[in-house]
Amino acid sequence: MAPIIEFKDFSFKYRAQTEPTLRNINLAIMPGEKVLIVGPSGSGKSTLAHCINGLVPFSYTGESTGTLQIAQKDPATLGIFGLSKIVGTVLQDTDGQFIGLTVAEDIAFALENNLVPQEEMFKKVDEAAEMVDVKKLLGNAPGELSGGQKQRVSMAGVMVDDVDILLFDEPLANLDPATGKRAIDMIDQIQKKKQKTILIIEHRLEDALYRDVDRIVVIGEGRIVADTTPDELLSTDILNQQGIREPLYITALKHAGCVISPKDSPQHIETMNLQGYTAAVKNWFEKAPEKPKEKETTSVLKVEDLYFSYTEGKPILQHIHFDIKKGEMVSIVGKNGAGKSTLSNLICGFYKPSRGKILLDGEDMAPLSIKERGEKIGLVMQSPNQMISKPMIYDEVALGLVVRGVPEEEIKERVYKTLKTCGLYPFRNWPVSALSFGQKKRVSIASILVMDPQVLILDEPTAGQDYRHYTEIMEFLKEINENYGITIIMITHDMHLMLEYTDRAIVIADGHLIADDTPAKVLTNEEIADKAYLKKTSLYDLAVNCQIGQPSEFVERFIAFERENRMQKEEQEDV
């Protein structure tokens, strides 16, 4: 059988760049294979995907050497439209790629462009909708759908064309963990039922491996670093070297001093043969230090019996109550649309609660205006592009002080101080546009920090970031939390973030508070995880399968150990 995708000595350089993005790629993918492509941001994995679906070179031009064949044809002769009959791409932005006014129209989009008669379209759209379980939603507008549903519509939209290859570009980026799991399951079913070739590009390796894949291709700095089975790959140290996060249970096994062998099938913790490892893991658990006790501090933000609804009788939030202590790092988690953002809108004063109180330092905030609250509670949006409105970094950071009429000398002093805190001082006279995404994120945080807030609320601070950038942003937040005593609240659906960086998780499901506990306890409680669309951590399965009686304690100790490790590493780097 001939490969359906074949790269031979393939290199590609974007027109605007001096260095090639892809170098000497040799890769053959057989029809019906399911391949996971992983790599950090900027490794070239997206470019590789663009070469397959035709966006390179037809939308993004550049020079290539070597050969690429798709279905034994040269992409250049097929053109982007010819390729679209062979390769169906599902992009990561679930909103942006939803083109139709309703579900049915969006699924039919490719058919309409191919001049398929209406009668036939009805039939095909029905079939595709059935396949991904959105048939009841055909008449719905995108605004009425959840992120997961929109993604399934996009899948139907490419499958309707009967393409041979399905290409998923970071399918998990915008989904809550349980929905992500379902998406991976759906992709698996499609492959099994329809014998399609599946390519998944993703850096969340553990989540993507929820269902079997045949191969994992690791890309680093434009080259293929590894091309092997999951079992083989997980037994090496390649992922760590490339800055891709390993599944947590693999990290834990390594901490316990185990050498992982491919024959124990480490691809899934549920089915992994742990016989040779149990003793070591148990031993590690017993020796690992307990999590240090948190010292009690005073309350900074207290929510009492909070209710909110847009229309009478349809409550969005009910009976929410929690007490956040000074200097804590807390995550607010729950499925998309559970009321997390509404809660932050209430805290910031954009909406008024229907009942209940929000207290800051013991004082009711009800009489404070949005602006007054903004001096005490800073809100950082998900994307820095949603906040930055000045062309120069200095002006952007100074904005909050300028509109408050702070004297110029003081502004200068405070802005410089904040820029130093955020590691942006060398760039103070730069335009914002010259910065990387991560640096822009820092600018948007700096523009809030400059106002000296007591509490910082961040909406999905690490969305769409790879492991390296994720760590960079989170370590920065940890630093300002520790050094300046700023309380940090993060709205997130990233399980790793909540586990590794927060002391407490407030879990909201369908408008109710269903848990307020340590992340380790939340993520080892099946009932809570299910209700809030979270995912039980694989560390829990590891602990249970190694016959450790206190799985959540195991998770606590693992996290404490990881933090310790990270701190030591930093100190070494500082020296």
Next chain:
Amino acid sequence: MSKILAYEEKDTWIHQLSGVSKLIFFLLWCFTSMITYDTRILAFMVLFSLIIFKISKTKWKQVGAVFKMIMLFLTLNVIAIFVFSPDQGTHIYGTRTVLFHIAGNYDVTKEQLFYEFNVIIKYFTVIPAVFMFLVTTNPSEFAASMNKVGISYNVGYAISIALRYIPDVQGEFTKIKHAQEARGIEMSGKASLFSRIKNTSSIIFPLIFSSMDRIDVVSNAMELRGYGKHKKRTWYMEKKLRRNDYLTIAFTIVFMIAALIITFADGSRFYNPFV
């Protein structure tokens, strides 16, 4: 949430008509109304518009706010005509019957009043037609209908895409506005009008930048699914023409021809009661 001028599904024969026939009716009806100044025909058109408006079961709250706006412009228009051209009626009808004198060379004449009356009822022939077209046509059908009457599908699709993403951009706008307000940029009535206008830029720029990111995704998504591949495309939401559609189109064409014949029978587009 109030949905002004938004499509609402109802079970009337007007709703069931294909968007194509409604679009043809709407265009030819407006064209006729623009051409003719024949008061008899305009009067008939007003009456007819009101009847079908009633049949379409359109509720006042769907159109009330926009109607008030149009009334405001109508009033301005009528006043402006008088201010800038007080003798337009005389110019058209050839006679000058002064009712009373105002000031300078401003006289109120019967001819002027009659002319402006015609302008007013022209508005009223078109308003119900516009409203009805908008509230009875499924927006999903707009693009298909426009394409069917010969307009390039790119134009129709541009409108579709706009309708699709307007709610998203609105949501984004609210989010950005909130975040900027928290930073202390006052957008409420507390700030002066000038500073509010100035402050708008702190919302508009982030809005533009985040929309730019989106445009890239949208155009890639469209291209990857073959948009623009052929000179034509088919439409999932297109409604087949049925008996009522043919009747509507036939009526519209017959009516337009008849109206134009009656209007131009005396060689002028104006009906002149003064001779």
